[in-house]
Amino acid sequence: DAKTTQPPSMDCAEGRAANLPCNHSTISGNEYVYWYRQIHSQGPQYIIHGLKNNETNEMASLIITEDRKSSTLILPHATLRDTAVYYCIVRENYGGSQGNLIFGKGTKLSVKP
Amino acid sequence: GAGVSQSPSNKVTEKGKDVELRCDPISGHTALYWYRQSLGQGLEFLIYFQGNSAPDKSGLPSDRFSAERTGGSVSTLTIQRTQQEDSAVYLCASSLSVTAQPQHFGDGTRLSIL
Numbered sequence: 469d470a471k472t473t474q475p476p477s478m479d480c481a482e483g484r485a486a487n488l489p490c491n492h493s494t495i496s497g498n499e500y501v502y503w504y505r506q507i508h509s510q511g512p513q514y515i516i517h518g519l520k521n522n523e524t525n526e527m528a529s530l531i532i533t534e535d536r537k538s539s540t541l542i543l544p545h546a547t548l549r550d551t552a553v554y555y556c557i558v559r560e561n562y563g564g565s566q567g568n569l570i571f572g573k574g575t576k577l578s579v580k581p
Numbered sequence: 582g583a584g585v586s587q588s589p590s591n592k593v594t595e596k597g598k599d600v601e602l603r604c605d606p607i608s609g610h611t612a613l614y615w616y617r618q619s620l621g622q623g624l625e626f627l628i629y630f631q632g633n634s635a636p637d638k639s640g641l642p643s644d645r646f647s648a649e650r651t652g653g654s655v656s657t658l659t660i661q662r663t664q665q666e667d668s669a670v671y672l673c674a675s676s677l678s679v680t681a682q683p684q685h686f687g688d689g690t691r692l693s694i695l
Contacts, residue, residue: 511672514684
């Protein structure tokens, strides 16, 4: 089962920041937080990941709370092409017995003009 | 190519037929994963390879499903005697190794069983 909880849907106005929350209260010390998104009819796309510190790349920023029990993905200037299902996933960077990602239901982000 | 390539992109077949799905991972990626996504559902893990070896096949939904990988590169997922419940998008992902992330996904094969 997924170890994360996300709101099922969110709306965002085009050009505004989209802030997507994720709760992972049972995260363990060696588990990373990963974010992927899936645009309709495409495979999931990696966005960003982090362990403790906040991270930023060309796509997004990841803010992780000090207790690591929750995080927020920030798309600074959302465009219509950012409309997608966003998945928050926690896992060790050692694959253990399988190495697979466990996807929950994600948050469907709708960016509106 | 630069990304994970899957073929065919769409496959329609009759119930009872066998199908073979192909995945070309990113060059140099030793870990390869198969998932499937049924309509309106989340991703379900099927199997992974580290090199040519698949240490755990317990995610395969039935013994009609099998997968192989040769030469540490291309992988094929075979479904024998297809059933209507096999209809789904089958996604392949690869990563540098099992211990390294992120996984990079192809756009999948949409399988429809009539």
